[in-house]
Amino acid sequence: MTILPGRMVLERVPQIKFYDGPSRCPEDICLPSVLRAITEYLGDPDYGCNKCRTKSPACQIACAYAYFVGVTGAAFHISWKEGWSFDNQAPVCLDADAAVMEKHAFHAIGYSFEMLLPGQREQFLPRIAESLQRGMPVISYGVFGPPEAGLITGYDNDGETILGWDFFQALQPAMETEATGYYRKRNWAQDTQSVLIIGDKGPRPPLKETYRAALEFALKIIHAPEAKPGDPERFQDRRNGLTAYDAWADHLMRDEDFQGDEAVLRERFEIHNQMVGMVAEARWYGSQFLVAMTEHTDSHVHRDAIEPILNAAALYAGDHALMWKLWDLAGGLGSPEAWKYFADPAIRRRMVPLIKEAQNRDQAAADNLERAVRCWH
Numbered sequence: 001m002t003i004l005p006g007r008m009v010l011e012r013v014p015q016i017k018f019y020d021g022p023s024r025c026p027e028d029i030c031l032p033s034v035l036r037a038i039t040e041y042l043g044d045p046d047y048g049c050n051k052c053r054t055k056s057p058a059c060q061i062a063c064a065y066a067y068f069v070g071v072t073g074a075a076f077h078i079s080w081k082e083g084w085s086f087d088n089q090a091p092v093c094l095d096a097d098a099a100v101m102e103k104h105a106f107h108a109i110g111y112s113f114e115m116l117l118p119g120q121r122e123q124f125l126p127r128i129a130e131s132l133q134r135g136m137p138v139i140s141y142g143v144f145g146p147p148e149a150g151l152i153t154g155y156d157n158d159g160e161t162i163l164g165w166d167f168f169q170a171l172q173p174a175m176e177t178e179a180t181g182y183y184r185k186r187n188w189a190q191d192t193q194s195v196l197i198i199g200d201k202g203p204r205p206p207l208k209e210t211y212r213a214a215l216e217f218a219l220k221i222i223h224a225p226e227a228k229p230g231d232p233e234r235f236q237d238r239r240n241g242l243t244a245y246d247a248w249a250d251h252l253m254r255d256e257d258f259q260g261d262e263a264v265l266r267e268r269f270e271i272h273n274q275m276v277g278m279v280a281e282a283r284w285y286g287s288q289f290l291v292a293m294t295e296h297t298d299s300h301v302h303r304d305a306i307e308p309i310l311n312a313a314a315l316y317a318g319d320h321a322l323m324w325k326l327w328d329l330a331g332g333l334g335s336p337e338a339w340k341y342f343a344d345p346a347i348r349r350r351m352v353p354l355i356k357e358a359q360n361r362d363q364a365a366a367d368n369l370e371r372a373v374r375c376w377h
Contacts, residue, residue, distance in 0.1 A: 004129045009154030009163060013041045013137055015181060016151060016165045025065065028281055030148040030167050031091060031101055032068035034139055037151060037165070038198070039064055039109065041137065046204075060207065066288040071108040071210060072101040075286025075316075076218040078279060078362075080247035082237045084257070084271050089278040090146065093238060094221060096231045102196060104217055108210045112199030121189050125159040127197050128152055137164075142193035143185055144168040152195065153182055162188045207300045211293050212376045215369050222366045242366075245359035248275060252348040252355075262339075269330070269339040279358065280323035287316040305375035308368035315365040319358045326354055 014037040019026035027033040039047040047064035061067045069075045072091075079093045092098045099115055106113045116123055131138050138152040145168030154163040163182040169175055176184035185191075205213075224240035239247040251257065252272070258265060290313035294306045301309065329347055330338040341347050 004126075004159070006158045007154070007156045008129060008132045009156075009178075009182075010041075010132060010135065010137060011180070013037065013151060013153045013165065013182075016167060017170065018167055026281055027065050028277065029069060029074045029091075029285075030150070031105070032065055032072055032074055032285075033167075034149045034151055035068040035072075035105055035109070036064040038137060038139075044109075062292055063285075063288055066285040066292065068105060069282060069285040070218075070289030070293075071214045072105045073214075073217050073221050074101065075282050075289055076221045076362075077240075077282060078244045078248075078275075079238055079240045080244040080251070080275075081239075082247070084251070084268055086271060086274070087146070087234075088271065088275060090234075091148070092234060093240070095224075096227070096235045098232070098234075104213065106198075107205065107213075110202050110204035112202065114197045114199060116195050116197065118193060121192075124189055124192065124195055125155070128155065128162070128195065129159070131197050136198050139196035139198070140164065140166070140192055141195070143188055143191055144172055144183075147193040149196075156184065161186050207296070208376075211300055212373065214289075215373050219366060219369055219373070222362060222369075242359055242362055245355055245362070248272075249352045249355045252352055255345050258343050258345070258348075265343045266339045269342040272342060273330075273338065276323045276326045280320050283316040283319035283323075287313040287320070290316070301372075302375040305372040308371040312365040312368040312372070315361045315368070319361050322354050322358050322361075326351055329354075 016027070016030070016033045016037050018028050027036065036047070036049075040049075046060045047067065048059040048062050049065075050063050073094055074091065077089070077091075077094045079088050079090075081088055081093075087093060091101055094101060097103075102113060102115070116127060128138050132154060140150045140152045141147040143150055143152075143162070143164070144166045148167060150164060150166035150168075152162055152164040155161060156163065161184050163178060163184055165181075166183060169177075169183040172183075176186075178184060222241050224243075227236045227238060258268060290309050293301055294309055297303050297306060324333070327333040329351055330341040332338075335341075
């Protein structure tokens, strides 16, 4: 039987957090940000950053975050559940397979992985310790708040306390932290939905293969089918892909949903605002992912695919601009009065054409991506 040390910590694992200032680019989509932090921590020379750190001369990926937003499919995702739901943009709603984003991401970087689920909680600590001994952080889901990706970077007190980074740690009252900023969480296993153990590194697929797979996956997401009998409950009563824009717009026209008190109106706005923010960030980084794809003509992308890929990138950049117009209609990004604007039916009716325009842009982008994919074949 292996005796574990009472404390084990990986130092200097890069922080992940919701955007709160100009020191980093916005990274509000959890799994891509976690993957950026891991590749940065491992010192992988292929994944760089245009803003915050020096790239090696041989760096293949100039913006690691944009790359992971693209290969996970987050760049192309949009979802709306019937009613008003805070999980509209949850990654597990992207596909009936809850781990599909991880599968695409880890295939792209050449690592195996294993997901440990709630029924395997007794295995969490030994497997976490084994990973830390290998110098590899562990991806956690649900240590704080919703089951979004975070990082476990260590443990203390014989495993009674774990350490790490989480997007939702700053929202916790009386949060214990290390001097490094890592959270300290006691009784953590009961709140942890699952953990992802990163395995051995194998051969990384050629970028040409990864880019083709990313575009094919993007088209699946954009043209997501309706839920089928037998699909997970979280995937039911949900519109994904292009049809989600219709559901979003339709809900803004339901004036009866805006007859409640201030708390209800604030909640309605916050759900809408999260949709705006996620579409803005996802499509912007999606456009950057597509532009970067075209930098190595023929070796990574056929020359005939360049034009449709750049057309799609421009359309997604236009989506980003449309989301800013939606924010402006509610008094501007971060306005404390935004919920009052949103409660006004006249304002919401001015929002609907912008949402429909974003839908049309996504459809046109998909048409261009289909043209590009044909060039690989």
